[in-house]
Amino acid sequence: MRFARPSRENNIIENRRDIHIARTKIAAVFCVALLAASSPGLCAGEGKPVETETRLDCTVTTEAELKVKLIEEIRVPFLAGEGMLTRDNNAKIKLAAELSPVSINGTFETVVTPIGFLELVAGAAAGSGWNIPIADGLRINARSGAHDAELTGNAFAGIVWSVKGGAALQGDLAAFVPGDWNHLVFRTYHAFQHRALTSAEAGESWLYEADGGENMNGWNYYGNYFLGYQMPIKLKIVGLLVEEEMRLYGSAGEEAWGDDLSRWTFGLMGTYAFTDRVSGTLLAQCRTMRNFSGDTGDYEFYQDRIVDESDERHIEFYRLVANVSFRLK
Secondary structure, three states: OEEEEOOOOOOHHHHHHOOOOOOOOOHHHHHHHHHHHHHHHHHHOOOOOOOOEEEEEEEEEEOEEEHHHHHHHEEEOOOOOOOOOOOOEEEEEEEEEEEEOEEEEEEEEEEEEEEEEEEEEEEEEEEEEOOOOOOOOEEEEEEEOOOHHHHHHOOOOEEEEEEEEEEEEEEEEOOOOOOOEEEEEEEEEEEEEEEOOOOOOHHHHEEEEEEEOOOOEEEEEEEEEEEEEEOOOOOOEEEEEEEEEEEEOOOOOHHHHHOOOOEEEEEEEEEEEEOOOEEEEEEEEEEEEOOOOHHHHOOHHHOOOOOOOOEEEEEEEEEEEEEEEOOOO
């Protein structure tokens, strides 16, 4: 059993309700609260109501990953105007609690839409994990012997925390060519995240939620590109999702084992509305994997593997991801 990652990756799955685009959110709760107190009309958007939503998401994959997430969203009209690019402007605050077989996490995110095609995103998360016979939730990953690895650490041996900031550009053909069948949508999101384990020393590798154990305290980059078609039927949207991750640790010698290489994931997805409150999303993904020279690919400790400079990466099937979302209120 493994954990289903909080997918940054599955950002698109989680935010699919917003892919009709040309609207969204801003960045800090204290700003929203301050503006609400000092300028009620500005936040209220000329009488538009504050909206709340509570939902329960369950994600499983063919990699034996599982995650359940309870999400509370508050959407506040913010800087809303009468024009096409400003009438749906808002600030959205999202709080979530996540549980997997080997971890528990809490996340906070704010998203502001200052204009219809732009989102500004800021967030933070904290969590910890434990280990079970068939999966590791939280471990230190260290070299042992010549090329072996040793996983150490007990349950809740540290907090994994992160902060992030980013932005998204988005568009919808129907904004220019109105029509229920004209929703050809595009969204690209890019963010920088600092992520760390409190019990890990600088330069020490660690594993979280049964991943590959190649994490270090430091900065990461994540970006995605989504092109989809939204329809006024039960099959709400189909599309192509491309994701990129890059470690920005700057470790000495990282070029040897490939920490400097982008890691790409390509996926086809579709979302189906079973009822007004229940929807499901299916995502099929392939990914790039590093090629290693000679027998180094069999080394257990990842920093001893040497990337094949003549053929650095190949593409392989990754997983099927199924997400079911229940809107509770």
